[in-house]
Amino acid sequence: MPTFKHLVTWTFLAAQTVVPAFAATAEEWSKRSIYQIITDRFALPPGADPTQCNPGEHTWCGGTWNSIRLNLDYIQSAGFTAIWISPINQNYIGPKTPYGDPYHGYWIQDNSQLNARFGTADDLKALSKELHARKMFLMVDIVVNNVMATSTTPDYSKYMFKDKSMYHPYCPIHWGIPESEQNCWFGDQKVPLPDVDTTNPTVVSTYHTWIRQLVQEYGIDGLRIDAAKHVNKDFWPGFVEAAGVFCIGEVYGGMEVDTIAQWQGPNALPSVLNYPLYAALKEAFVIPGNRNTTALAEVLTQEQEKFVDTTVLGNFMENHDVPRWHNLSVDPQSMYNAMAFMFMTDGIPIVYAGQEQYFSGNSDPWNREPLWPSGYAKTPAYELIARLNLVRNYLIHSTDWVTRPTDVLTVSENGIGVMKGPVVSILTNIGSPPRNGSSLAVQSPYQSSTALVDVMNCRQFVVGSDGWLDVEYTKGGVATILLPRDLLSGGPICPPSPNSQNVKGGQKQASSGMKTVVLGEWALGLLTLLTGIMMW
Template structure:
C-alpha cells in the first residue's frame, strides 16, 4: 500500500480549485456528450477516413475539440461530457483498439492519442472561457488486459492479482455477480477491481479527487455504476465535491432509482427506452411511456437530477430506428424539455444513422459540421427556449417543475411542465386534435415554428398535427425574448 500511495502523491503535485458546480447548478445546463476520438481532428480535416466497423483510432483529439467548441456552444449547449483521459491498453485486439477510452492500463498517465496534459488543460480552460462546464467520464470498475493471460504487472497502479476480484464471467441476472465478475472475453479481459478493499478504494478516491481539483473538473460521469457496490459510490461522491451522474444500464425503474441514494443522478435509461419505443413508430404505446415516466417520479428521490438522453455511445442511434424528421424532432423535444438534465450525444443533431456499437461511433467531421437540413436548428431553438424558461420569474423554477401527462387519445400526448405545453404524437399522418387547459382567448407561441396561436373562449386550441412536435408557451411570458427565440 505504501508504494501505491507514493504514486498518488507523485501524481498530485499541483492542485487547483474547480468550478465545483453543485447538483442544483447542473440542473440549469444542457450537456453535449463527446467521443474524443470521433468528434474533431486537430488538422481540421473533414475527409480523413474513419470506418467505425474497424474499431480503431481515427484521430480525434482534445485540440480538435477546442477547434470546434463554437459549434457546440452555438447550439446552446452549456456543458460537455468528455471521454476518459487516461492511458489505454495499447495495440489492436480481436475487439479493436481502445479509441473510446474505457480500457485503462495506467491510471497515472494521459492517453497520448488524445493529446498531452497541456492539451487537456487547454480544453477545460477553453470550455470555461465560454461559460461551459466540463463533465469527465471516469472508469473505476476495471482495467484492461489484451489476451487470455492476465499481465497484472502491466496495470498501474494495481499491478498485482490481489487488487482484483477472482476471474469469472458475469451472470447478469445476479447483482453480486455483476459487482464481482469480469467483463470482456478471450480477446480482451477487463479485470474487475476489488473496490471493497480499503487500499483499492483509498487510491481510487485519492486519484479522483486529485483529477477533479487539478484539472478543474465540474462533474463526473461514472462508468459501469451497477458493477460497483453502492457503498463505494456513496463515499466517492460524498468526498469528490462535484456533481456525480452514474450509468446504471437498465430499463427497470426499481433497479435504477436506489442508486440515487449514493450519487446525485443517473442516466435516465427507463425514460429513454420507453420514449424510443413510444415515438419511433405509430405502433408505439404512449400509455406505457407515461406509466414509466410517472413511476420514475414516484420511485426516485429526484428525477430532475437525472440525465435525460435519447442516444449514447452504447445504444443504437435514433436514426437507425427511424429517419422520419418529425419523430426525431419529437424525441429532441423530450430530450431537452423533460424533467432532468439534457444530454445530447454528438451526431444526434446531424441525424446520424449508426446502429449498435461500433456503428454508432461515427466520425463527426464527415458531416462537415453542417447546420442545415438536420436537427441543429431544432436543438439551438430548444436550448435557447430552455434558457429563457430557467431565467423566467416563477414560483416554481422550470428545472424543478414536475411534468404532468395527459393522453389526448391513444396516439397524442400533451405534457405540461410549468407554463410549457408539449403536444407530441407518434402518428405520421395529419390528425385533428383539441388541446385544452389554456386561458380563454390566450395568445400563445408555438416555439419550433414561431407560429402564433389563440385559445378559444373555452380555453382550447384546435390543431391539425402532421407528425411534428408542438412546443406551446404563453406569448405574454416570452415578451422581449420572442426575437431571441424566433430570430426575427
C-alpha cells in the same frame, strides 16, 4: 442567434497550473444541456486526412482534446452549456486486439496517467480553461469498475492497482445475478476486463485520492461513471464526496424504473442516465413502432414517485452504446418530437455527437462515426436543437421551470400532451406526412382567451373555452411548445410583430385559419425543419 452566453454573465479566474472548476452542484447541472463526445471521433487536428476513418475497423481516427477546443463554436452555437468527453486516462497499449484498438477510451490500463493519444496535460487544461471562459461545464467519463487485459492472468504491475489481491478472482458474469454482475469480469477470454475490488480499503482510499486530484488539476465540473451498477453501491457516496462534483452513473436498463431508481440517492449516486425514459421514448415515437404513449406517461409518473430527484436525470435518445435513432426510425419528425419531449421534461438533455447530423449507425462500432464528414453542417436537426436549447435556457433563467414537475395532460394514439411549469408541450408520433382531420386535443389549466405562443415557429394561439387547445396536423406532425405570450415579453424568443395573428386554440377550432407568423431569422431557421425529411 442569441444563445445562453447572451442570457447570463459570470466571472471566471483561471490559474496556470491548476484549472479551477465551477462550483458545479447537482442543482447547477440541472440547468445545463450536454453534448456528448467521443474524443477520437469529434474533430481532427489541422492538416489530418479526413478520409481515413472507417468505424468498422475499430481503430484510431485522430481526434484530440485540442481539436475539440478548436471546434467549440459548433457546440456552443447550438446552445449547449456543457460537454461530456470520453475517458481521459491511459488505455491499453499494445497490438491490436480481436476487438480493435481502445479509441473509445474505456479499456483502462492506468488511471493515474492520461491517454497520450488525445494530447498532453496542458492540452486538457486548455480545453477546460476555454470551456470555462465560455461559461460552459466539462464532464469527464471515468471507469472505476475494471481495467483491461488480454488474458485472464494479466501482468498487474502495469495498472494503477498493482497487486492481484486488489482485484476479484476471474469469473465470467452470470447476468441477472447482482453479485456476479458486481464481482465477476466483463469481457471474455479474448479481451477480459479484470474487476477491481472496490470493497478493499486500499482501493477505496486510493480511488478517493485519485479522483480528488484529477478533478482539481483539470478543472472538471462533473463525472459520468461507466458501469456504475457493477460496483457495490455503498462505494459511491464516499467516492462522490471525494470528487466534490456532480456525478451521473451509467445504470443500463429498460423501462423498469424500480431497478434503476435505487441507484440514485444519498446511499448511492446523485444521478443516473435515464434509461427508462429512453426506452419509453422509443416505445412512443419510433416509426414504424408501437405508438405507445401510455407507456411514456407511465414512466414519467413512476419516475416522479421513485427517483429522489428527476431534475438531474440524464435524458438521452442516443449514445455510444445504443443504435442511432435514425437506425430505428424512418421518419425525421419522430426524432424531432421525441427530442422536444426530452428537452421539455424533467432532467438534463444529452445529445450524442452526430444525432444532429442524422447519423444512422447501428450498434458498436457503427454508432461511433466520425463527425467531420458532415462538414459540421447546420442541419434542420441542428437548428431544432439550437431552438430547444434557447427556449430551455430562457425558461431556466427567467422562471422556476426547471424545478417544476412534468404533468401529463393527455395521452392518445396520436401523441401526448404534457405541462411543466408554464409550458404546454404537445408532441405527436404521426410522422411527417400531412394528416387532414388528425388532431390532438389537450385541456390546459389556462383560462379561456389566454394568449399563448408556439415557440417552435412563433405561431400565436388563444386558449379556447375550458382551457382547450386542439392542434391539427394538416402540415404534418410538427412538435408544438406553447408559452404564455406575456412570459416572452422582452426576451429573445418570438419578439412581438405588428403583423402577428392569433389562432383560436379552442377544441375543434384550433386549425381554422391557422397561420404561421414569420419573424425574421427565428422563423426562417425553423422553417428549414420542414425540409428535414429530405436529409433523412
